[in-house]
Amino acid sequence: IGCALSNGEVQTYDQTKLHSLHTYHQDSLVTDLVRDVSNPYSLIASAADGTVTIYDIRQAHHAASQVKLARLGEEALSVSIGFNGTIAAVGSNKAKIHFFELRRPGGVLGTYNQTHTNEITRVRFQTVTPSPCNMIMSSTTPILVSAAEDGLA
DSSP states (O other), X not given: OXXXXXXXXXXXXXXXXXXXXXXXXXXXXXXXXXXXXXXXXXXXXXXXXXXXXXXETTSSSSOSEEEEOSSTTOXXXXXXXXXXXXXXXXXXXXXXXXXEETTSOSSOSEEEOSSOSSOEEEXXXXXXXXXXXXXXXXXXXXXXXXXXTTSOO
16 A cells, blocks of 8 residues: 655555555655556655656665656656556646656656646546456556546536
């Protein structure tokens, strides 16, 4: 179980015993915390300073990788991982959805800038959950849902 605290910490807990496993320190307020459905060891946090941090919860002390939004002063308000853990969609306070390829951290892969007029508070790739008799892990579809302060979804 992962949780974000108001002091910028991200903590993980053992789901069965509910005892603390790791504590990670963010430099900014965490705005969203999600699990990568294609990788059970990844926990992804977006933050008010515009960063998206990917934690490998098998490592106790540091993040596996981090990407930063292209423009200064742009906050990352929501994040979702899709395409089997390769693409991150990030909703920002500037009414934009940025896409990053996680296998090649660097610049922005692309941006949707005409979908909303206000800050984007939630982005989520549609999740496909396997049937109980099928033991494959969950995955995502290419469908991305976004919601914003403008009241649009």
